[in-house]
Amino acid sequence: MAKIDRNSIKDAQRIFEKLIPESSSRLKVVEFLSNAINYADILNSQKWNLNLDINGQFIRFNVGHEYCIEIKKNEILIICDRTTLKPIMRDLKIPLIFRGHIKKQKIHSKNIDEVPDCLAKTKNSIGCLLPTKGIEKYIDYFITSNKDFIKEAINTCQLPQMREAHSKGVIEYLTKNYSGEVSSPIYELTNLPTIDEFIEDEKLKIKRARKLSKSKRLEKLKKSITKPKRKIVSQFVFQRNPYVVAEVLERANGICEKCGKRAPFLKDIDGSPFLEVHHIIPLAEGGNDTIENAIALCPNCHRHAHYGKKTY
Known part of the structure; x- marks a missing residue:
């Protein structure tokens, strides 16, 4: 297969249909993935990306440094929070395999208690491996625990190469096939620093300034300009009712x-x-x-x- 154009909605559609052939299952996965993206975007619009593999082998939703949802041929891996997932799964009969890791070794079991954390940087993370065929019957059971995982993963650091792998084509495909709007990460909309990045940078500078001795601070104040520079930043805001x-x-x-x-x-x-x-x-x-x-x-x-x- 020729390499995929991540910005092409046609390529995105082709890969979605290849990975999930059943239309009803595919539309339900589109809904689940779109909701997860919108939730992560509310928490922090600069710390997620959607990766369409250039060889068409997978579609992966990353939050911070962690992968969150991964779609492969006829299967989906959903990362959840173990503490909120366990009571939900107790009495359900779902074709589900739990996944964890010990270093690079994958550990699989049908028993959630036999599987270690899936991701080292996110405590209580548990992988849920499910067949996509018929998934519309039970995928909603994973919404809450997946969101709880996203809330923790958003605090990890996202690498520049993850942003570079973001697929506009998949976002366009999801928007076309989802009943609501699907967000785009803020770094795709503007190259300006976000207000959060500006505030964090300011906090760091203030912290450094407070560590200086009083005499050092006064010395720097004498050399400082009295009129502050203006800087343009970007920010998402909520349209409140x-x-x-x-x-x-x-x-x-x-x-x-x-x-x-x-x-x-x-x-x-x-x-x-x-x-x-x-x-x-x-x-x-x-x-x-x-x-x-x-x-x-x-x-x-x-x-x-x-x-x-x-x-x-």
Whole structure:
């Protein structure tokens, strides 16, 4: 077979149909993979990629440094979190083989307790090897534990060569065959640094500055420019539901729903109490944009919620 063009939707379609011949199973895998991609993109749009093998042997979804879902001829490997998967699998009869690794050696068993972690960098990771034929009957059982794995894997480092192997063609194919929109990683949309990268770089510089002696810092301050440079960065934002914000603010009626104190000031624009609407389960962690998942906070409690989670 000639080498694959990773940016070609036609090549992506050809390989999907080769690896999963049954149309109903293929469409269900498309749905599962698309949902996993969108979830990883919400967590961190710069730390995932979709690799279409240039020889057409596999399609692999990577999160951070880890592979997450791998589709081969008539089979799929889904990496899950063992702790949330085990109780789900207890009473189910599924044609499933668990996979783990001891260094480079693959360990397979039908018993989840006999298999070590699949990936060294992600604790409690377990590989689930399944035939794709008929997978539409049971693949949904793996959604939660796969997302729990993604949440851990997103914290590992993604290598530049993984980004270079990203396939636009597969994303186009998924978008065409999935009922919703499928995300693209932010590095495919812009070569600008992300706001997260900018903030992390700033934190590192501040950390280094605090390690200097006071005299050293004062010496550097004398040589520093007083007007800060401007830098353009890229950022994904959530389009929040304005009706949720309005309802939560009306419910609070000017009182912080955490500390019970009145809003610290009134806004110049309309004289309304200044409170900020915070999502209890963050949108970036898959939380819903609903009244039930939102709370009105004063600025102090809002900062506490983000930067002092252990004591909030």
